[in-house]
Amino acid sequence: xxxxxxxxxxxxxxxxxxxxxxxxxxxxxxxxxxxxxxxxxxxxxxxxxxxxxxxxxxxxxxxxxxxxxxxxxxxxxxxxxxxxxxxxxxxxxxxxxxxxxxxxxxxxxxxxxxxxxxxxxxxxxxxxxxxxxxxxxxxxxxxxxxxxxxxxxxxxxxxxxxxxxxxxxxxxxxxxxxxxxxxxxxxxxxxxxxxxxxxxxxxxxxxxxxxxxxxxxxxxxxxxxxxxxxxxxxxxxxxxxxxxxxxxxxxxxxxxxxxxxx
Numbered sequence: 001x002x003x004x005x006x007x008x009x010x011x012x013x014x015x016x017x018x019x020x021x022x023x024x025x026x027x028x029x030x031x032x033x034x035x036x037x038x039x040x041x042x043x044x045x046x047x048x049x050x051x052x053x054x055x056x057x058x059x060x061x062x063x064x065x066x067x068x069x070x071x072x073x074x075x076x077x078x079x080x081x082x083x084x085x086x087x088x089x090x091x092x093x094x095x096x097x098x099x100x101x102x103x104x105x106x107x108x109x110x111x112x113x114x115x116x117x118x119x120x121x122x123x124x125x126x127x128x129x130x131x132x133x134x135x136x137x138x139x140x141x142x143x144x145x146x147x148x149x150x151x152x153x154x155x156x157x158x159x160x161x162x163x164x165x166x167x168x169x170x171x172x173x174x175x176x177x178x179x180x181x182x183x184x185x186x187x188x189x190x191x192x193x194x195x196x197x198x199x200x201x202x203x204x205x206x207x208x209x210x211x212x213x214x215x216x217x218x219x220x221x222x223x224x225x226x227x228x229x230x231x232x233x234x235x236x237x238x239x240x241x242x243x244x245x246x247x248x249x250x251x252x253x254x255x256x257x258x259x260x261x262x
Contacts (some may be wrong), residue, residue, distance in 0.1 A: 001172050001262050002254070002260070002261040003258050003259070003260055003261075004025055004026075004259040004261065005019075005025065005026055005078070005256070005257075005258060005260065006023065006024075006025055006256065006258060006259045007078075007086065007253065007255065007258075008021055008022075008041075008043075008045070008253075008254045008255040009021065009022055009077075009078035009080045009081050009082065009251050009252045009253055009255045010251060010252045011025055011075070011077040011203065011231070011234075011249060012074055012203040012228075012234035012235065012236060012249035012251070013017075013203075013232075013249075013250060013252055014110065014250040014251070014252060015252050016252045016254045017232070018115065018232055019074070019202060019203050019233075019234040019249070019251070019252075020046065020076055020203040020204070020232065020234060021046070022045055022046070022047050022048065022049055022072075022077075022078035022079075022200065023040070023043040023045045023047070023048040023049070023210060024049045024078050024079050024081075025039065025048065025049070025050050025051075025259065026050075026052075026053070026082070027050055027052050028052070028082075030052055031261075032051050033068070033206045035261070036048075036050055036061070036065065036068075037061055037068070037144075038260065039063075040063035040064065040065055040112050040190055041065045041083065042063060043062055043100075045062060045065075046197075046198045046201055046202075047062050047063065047069070047074070047075040048062070048063050049062055049063055049072070049079040050062075051079055051083075051096070056096065056097075057095060057097050058083075058095065059096070060076065060079060060096040060097065060103070060233070061098070062076075064196045064198060066195050066197040066236075067196055069082045069196060070098075070100055071098070071099070071100045071146070071205075071206045072205065073114055073116065073127040073204060073205010073206050073208065073209075073247060074201075074204065074214065074249075075202055076096065076098075076205065077112055077114060077115060077128075077205065077249055077251055078098070078251060080094050080096075080112050081112065081251040081253070082253075084112070085253070086253070086256070092106055092108070093105070093106045093107075093244060094106075100117070101102075101117065103115065103201050109142055110250050111206075111237070112221065112248065112249065112250070112251065113237075113246050113247065114246065114247045114248070115244055115245075115246055116203055116206075116209050116244065116245050116246075117241065117243060117244060118209055118212065118213045118243050118245045119206075119209040119210045119211075119213070120145060120213060120217065121144060121145035121149050121213075121214055122143060123141070123142070123143055123146060124142060124144040126142060126144075126175075127172050128187055129167070129171055129172075130168065130171060130172040130173075131150075131242075132137045132164075133163055133164045133165075133167035133171075134150070134161060134163045134168070134175065134178075134203050135161055135162055135163060135167045135175065136150060136152070136160075136161070138153075138231030139151060140152060140153055140179075143210075143214065145209075146174075146188045146206065146209070146210060147176055147191075147193070147206075147207065147210065148172065148173060148175035148176070149175075149176050149210050149211070150155065150176070151177075151178055152177060152178070152207045154179050154182075155160075155179050155180070155181060155182055155188045156178070157179060157231060158177055158179050158188055158189065158190055159179060159188075159229050161189075161190060163200075164235060164255065165194045165199045165200075166194075168192065168194050168195070170195055173192070173193055173194050173195035173198065174190050174192070174195065174196075175192050175193075176190070176191045176204065176207040176210065177189065177191075177192075178194040178214075180219075181226070181227060184225055184240070185225055185226060186215060186219055186221065186225055186226060186238075187211065187215045187219075187226050187227075188226065188227045188228070188229045189207060189208075189211055189226065189228050190228065191204040193205045200230055200231075201230070201233070202228065202230040202234060203228045203232070203236065204228065204247075205236075205247055206244065208236055208238060208247050209245050211238075212224070212226075212238045212240050212245040212247070213240055216238075216240040222239060222240045222241070223238075223239050224237075224239075225237055225238070225242075226238050235249065237249070
């Protein structure tokens with residue numbers, strides 16, 4: 001029987017029951033992909049982060065309950081939180097080797113900052129069936145990068161969306177809906193990806209790799225504060241630095257225990 005440490009972390013939140021939960025499992029060596037996927041299904045979170053520490057660095061992978069994905073911000077933040085706070089990682093900066101290249105997480109106090117590649121977007125006409133499934137009859141702008149980016153007129157419209165999730169699968173299912181913010185927030189968003197078993201993601205780092213350059217250009221800002229207005233919600237401090245985006249957030253440990261593989 002193999003015993004593996006298990007953690008459940010609420011990322012992009014300073015308290016439990018907020019932000020986006022991710023399971024985190026440090027491994028001594030990589031298990032078969034089928035085992036990793038079955039573990040992620042057992043955990044039943046939007047993502048499970050697995051990492052292996054070696055002399056060459058830290059390899060990090062992410063699995064939904066359906067498949068492996070090539071980028072996940074909140075699970076990266078959760079993995080860094082565990083390394084910093086539970087595994088006594090000695091430095092203030094962690095480098096992860098991932099399917100999306102080398103990703104860095106740095107820590108300053110209770111805040112951690114993800115350093116990810118920016119994702120440019122281009123104007124494109126979205127499929128009518130996707131807009132219908134989202135319940136969108138009018139939009140201000142539509143763009144596409146690693147996912148669709150649909151811009152609405154205001155925060156109230158973003159919050160009021162009630163998509164028909166089943167109608168989004170298996171068609172164009174990966175989309176972030178956004179608008180200018182109000183009060184302290186520069187912009188707000190929601191993110192849907194039911195095609196990989198994530199109907200609505202509470203706080204999405206990968207979506208912000210598109211949102212930060214888009215809103216940075218629109219607002220003529222390089223530093224912004226964003227709010228993902230899902231039911232759980234979460235704040236993201238954003239910075240655009242050339243071809244990179246910095247996304248800062250906090251995290252809270254909810255659960256730790258042991259996985260027993262027989």
